[in-house]
Amino acid sequence: MCRWAAYLGEAIFLEEIVTAPSHSLIVQSRDAREAKSPTNADGFGLAWYGGRPEPGLYRDILPAWSDPNLKSLCQQIRSGLFLAHVRASTGGGTSRMNCHPFISGRWSFMHNGQIHGFERIRRGLENSLSDAVYDRRSGSTDSELFFLLMIDEGLSRDPHGAATRAANRVLDASRRAGLDPALKLTAAFSDGKALHAVRYATDDHAPTLYTSAFGRGRCIVSEPFDREGGEWQTIPPSSFVTIARDGMVVRPFTPALAELALAS
Template sequence: MCRWAAYLGEAVFLEDIITAPCHSLIAQSHCAQEAKSPTNGDGFGLAWYGDRPEPGLYRDILPAWSDPNLKSLCRQIKSGLFLAHVRASTGGATSRMNCHPFISGRWSFMHNGQIGGFEKIRRALENSLSDEVFDQREGTTDSELFFLLMIDEGLSTDPQGAVSRGTSRVLEASHRAGIEPSLKLTTAFSDGQALHAVRYATDDHAPTLYTSAFRNGGRCVVSEPFDRDGGEWQAIPPASFVTMTADGTSIRPFAPATNKLAVVG
């Protein structure tokens, strides 16, 4: 599966997290320590916020370790809120449109995990989207589709509720297809103001998630620590919803919306 890192705080150079640390995201792209696969070479991406409401976006299909442009950008770009992702595909071609993060207006989203039995429920989930949201579909991944489900469920006004209801739609579609629901969802997303993250799985093996303070009062949320000898990393428990703002961090319980699951026979 994938590795990712996100930051919120005073503006820092992207390299401080993505390329410079001893176990940076680029190091994790070829030598992850807490992932199912140590190699995450199926593309990478960055989304960062600056003076405009919409994030900048840079994605490519090269392995992160082999793209000199990525290192150059990270040395020059400063941001107070950014998301970075290295991909290990669990489905979907290696294409730029399938690389994370995905963006929609001011929102950015990235994911580590997968929807089990995706090909059996993909059509039903796509058909459940409103026309306006479906028209945003560019790639073929389950991750992008889950992001669109969140948008369809009111992401702009209710972030936690949108993820909860989107999760419920996936589980309900699995039930209707006659397959055991299987979802691994460790994700981060932002509107340029707050940074949210979720750690959830339908089994006991939710992909890892950590937070830590960064210098100047900033905070990171990551798939795995990028500097194990520096900083105090807090493991986020499964079934958690994290929100980071300039005022602090909250961690709340997370579960699928029960009102939709109740209609499943």
């Protein structure tokens, strides 16, 4: 499973989360403590917001610990909203286009998790996208496709609803393919204003998610980067988090239940 970290608040240097802490994202790329595998060596990426609506993006296929450019960039870039990710592939080749975060317009997205049986349902899900959204697909991962499903479901108008409806499209496709629906979804995404995150799984093993105040802001992470220096709050499974400049809201995220309510 991948590791990621995101931050919203007063502008800070990216190194304060990505490279400098004792258990920074760079350290987690080779020694994660709360993932199935301690190594996340299939690429990395950064998306950060500055003076323009669209985020900057830097991704590469090298392990995060082995790229000197990453450390230099994190020492120089200041941002009040950024996403950072180290990848452990569960499908899709190792290429820049398959590294997180993914961006589309002003939106950025990164993911830790997996769509079970993805190769069985991939074609149907891709075909279900509108032409305009399908044309934005550049890689081959289930993560990017889920991001595009969210855009197709009205992400810019209703982030919570779009994520719920995208998850239901995945679950429906699994059922139609004769599969037992299985989805692990711990993701973060932003439009440059608010930072959203979701923690969900169809079983009892949703990938981990934590949040903590950090200086004059708040971070949300796959696992704490400094257990001694922060008061980390575990985000419970089946939760949707919205972090804004004026605080944080946690709401239920229950795609399958929402689907049943609509059918009844």
